[in-house]
Amino acid sequence: MSKVTVKDLDVKGKHVIVRVDFNVPHKGDTITDDNRIRAALPTINYLTENGAKVLLLSHLGKIKTDEDKAKNDMSIVAKRLAELTSAPVKFVNATRGAELEEAVKAQENGSIVLMQNTRYEKGETKNDPELGKYWASLGDAFVEDAFGSVHRAHASTVGIPSNMKEVAVGFLVEKELNVLGKALNDPQRPFVAILGGAKVSDKIGVIENLLKIADKVLIGGGMSYTFAAANGGKIGTSLLEADKEDLAKEFMEKGKGKLFLPVDTVIANDFDNPTDIKTVKAGEIPDGYMGLDIGPATVAEFQKELAGAKTVFWNGPMGVFEKPEFAKGTEEICKTLAELDGATTIIGGGDSASAAKNLGYADKFSHISTGGGASLEYMEGKELPGVAIIPEK
Numbered sequence: 001m002s003k004v005t006v007k008d009l010d011v012k013g014k015h016v017i018v019r020v021d022f023n024v025p026h027k028g029d030t031i032t033d034d035n036r037i038r039a040a041l042p043t044i045n046y047l048t049e050n051g052a053k054v055l056l057l058s059h060l061g062k063i064k065t066d067e068d069k070a071k072n073d074m075s076i077v078a079k080r081l082a083e084l085t086s087a088p089v090k091f092v093n094a095t096r097g098a099e100l101e102e103a104v105k106a107q108e109n110g111s112i113v114l115m116q117n118t119r120y121e122k123g124e125t126k127n128d129p130e131l132g133k134y135w136a137s138l139g140d141a142f143v144e145d146a147f148g149s150v151h152r153a154h155a156s157t158v159g160i161p162s163n164m165k166e167v168a169v170g171f172l173v174e175k176e177l178n179v180l181g182k183a184l185n186d187p188q189r190p191f192v193a194i195l196g197g198a199k200v201s202d203k204i205g206v207i208e209n210l211l212k213i214a215d216k217v218l219i220g221g222g223m224s225y226t227f228a229a230a231n232g233g234k235i236g237t238s239l240l241e242a243d244k245e246d247l248a249k250e251f252m253e254k255g256k257g258k259l260f261l262p263v264d265t266v267i268a269n270d271f272d273n274p275t276d277i278k279t280v281k282a283g284e285i286p287d288g289y290m291g292l293d294i295g296p297a298t299v300a301e302f303q304k305e306l307a308g309a310k311t312v313f314w315n316g317p318m319g320v321f322e323k324p325e326f327a328k329g330t331e332e333i334c335k336t337l338a339e340l341d342g343a344t345t346i347i348g349g350g351d352s353a354s355a356a357k358n359l360g361y362a363d364k365f366s367h368i369s370t371g372g373g374a375s376l377e378y379m380e381g382k383e384l385p386g387v388a389i390i391p392e393k
């Protein structure tokens with residue numbers, strides 16, 4: 001079974017609304033990573049080259065105050081998009097009303113209108129039925145290509161397609177579903193998952209599901225200390241979610257033989273100003289010290305478990321990789337994955353994707369998802385509302 005795709009639509013001369021994820025990191029007016037804009041280009045260019053009149057919708061940032069609005073003006077994305085595509089791009093500083101409607105009406109075949117930030121509308125994140133219906137009225141067809149946002153049931157991701165007949169996924173969503181879907185439903189084995197990051201509570205669903213599906217689950221990062229504590233280890237002032245210790249115990253019980261935890265850890269006396277850094281065995285952290293990275297013995301152990309893997313899914317750094325003193329574990333794991341022979345290697349967005357990019361290994365991975373939250377929810381086995389709303393062929 002596969003979803004209706006943009007290729008199944010007759011788009012010539014039609015107004016096609018495309019929900020993209022242009023939620024790009026930016027400092028002031030400068031976009032610091034334009035990957036999400038580039039990732040949407042195959043769909044955008046296909047549509048313009050085939051004579052569609054394209055209306056692009058996206059959110060940018062989280063909008064609570066007027067200051068948030070000013071900081072997340074979509075016009076900065078319009079400028080970058082115009083540099084990346086040969087189709088004409090018109091930015092409309094409105095999310096509804098005459099200016100937007102007239103700009104859409106005046107479109108020539110093969111042109112693009114990019115609307116202001118969808119979250120300038122309060123009804124967007126509430127999936128206000130009136131808003132979804134109104135946006136749907138601006139087009140003849142709808143294409144869902146915002147993979148990073150398909151776990152959100154918002155007016156632009158779910159409201160619009162619920163009000164339209166001609167709906168499809170774009171090439172980016174199609175590719176993400178193919179790669180992640182293969183790992184989840186029919187992985188080449190051995191399938192090894194590496195999970196890190198700060199908190200167990202953010203990763204409960206994914207640990208649970210991957211313990212069922214993967215052959216091995218390797219756990220590092222801040223969340224590994226809750227497991228160490230649950231094992232009766234000493235963890236000093238490391239990150240601890242005491243209310244998740246029982247769950248960690250349950251995971252260790254269920255995952256016997258396939259769940260691997262750090263055997264050593266890099267510790268420091270202070271997070272902000274570490275003056276004493278050393279490596280100790282896991283569960284033997286002295287009082288007043290905190291664990292901030294996996295140690296070299298853990299790297300070696302994880303490398304052993306990764307040897308021969310045919311599918312790898314990685315989400316979450318192994319330590320506080322933003323600080324060079326505690327980045328080694330994440331760097332070594334990233335390098336190991338980049339060098340794995342004949343394996344499908346997938347990064348589930350977020351900080352692990354930034355780490356791979358910063359280290360210059362991005363092109364060594366089979367797939368780096370454009371969605372952090374979305375890829376995690378998918379790997380948890382959850383239904384993604386923005387995908388569910390698009391029919392199967």
Ligand SMILES: Nc1ncnc2c1ncn2[C@@H]1O[C@H](COP(=O)(O)OP(=O)(O)O)[C@@H](O)[C@H]1O
Nearest residue numbers: 197198221222291292316319320321350351352
């Ligand atoms: N041992 C640790 N102690 C404190 N924070 C940690 C530790 N290991 C990793 N982190 C932090 O976890 C954060 C990333 O976690 P998370 O958001 O769950 O990952 P991702 O974005 O890849 O899903 C990073 O900011 C990193 O510094």
Ligand SMILES: O=C(OP(=O)(O)O)[C@H](O)COP(=O)(O)O
Nearest residue numbers: 021023148149349371372373374
């Ligand atoms: O950046 C995003 O999510 P991600 O950081 O989980 O990849 C998406 O654009 C969704 O944004 P949101 O979490 O504000 O709804």
